[in-house]
Amino acid sequence: MNDMIDQFEEQLGSxxxxxxxxxxxxxxxxxxxxxxxxxxxxxxxSLMNEIKSRERTIQKKLGExxxxxxxxxxxxxxxxxxxDIQKINESNGVLLKNRMDFIRFNINVATQATAGAAYQPNxxxxxxxxxxxxxxxxxx
Numbered sequence: 734m735n736d737m738i739d740q741f742e743e744q745l746g747s748x749x750x751x752x753x754x755x756x757x758x759x760x761x762x763x764x765x766x767x768x769x770x771x772x773x774x775x776x777x778x779s780l781m782n783e784i785k786s787r788e789r790t791i792q793k794k795l796g797e798x799x800x801x802x803x804x805x806x807x808x809x810x811x812x813x814x815x816x817d818i819q820k821i822n823e824s825n826g827v828l829l830k831n832r833m834d835f836i837r838f839n840i841n842v843a844t845q846a847t848a849g850a851a852y853q854p855n856x857x858x859x860x861x862x863x864x865x866x867x868x869x870x871x872x873x
Contacts, residue, residue: 740791741807747784748814754780755821762828 754777761770795804 737791737794737801738803738807740787740794741804741811744784744787744791745807745811745814747780747787748811748818751777751780751784752814752818752821755818755825759821759825759828762825762832765832 754773758770758773758777761767761773
């Protein structure tokens with residue numbers, strides 16, 4: 734029984750760490766800090782694997798101990814922490830989508846850019862050339 738309570742307390746601690754990771758990711762998305770966002774994603778992934786593994790262990794042991802009040806309270810706290818994380822993750826999803834749309838827009842603008850056929854320091858085309866070439870091969 735105490736082992737079960739310890740497992741729930743560890744799980745709750747992991748969820749609190751995960752919530753902090755998700756909040757940091759949100760800050761990195763808003764501040765356009767891609768490298769920090771990616772590092773946080775890696776640490777979040779290992780934390781989520783730890784949570785999944787512990788969840789399997791808890792589910793195996795939970796059977797007859799469900800009626801214990803302390804276990805019920807810890808289970809509710811874990812569920813609340815997971816709900817908080819889900820809310821933050823939903824807003825992060827919107828931020829990430831907006832960021833990707835902005836990147837796609839910039840790439841599309843860049844791929845539509847044209848330049849003269851030859852470079853001249855005084856910005857004149859050679860021999861009256863009006864041929865224009867795209868700066869990039871393809872639009873995304």
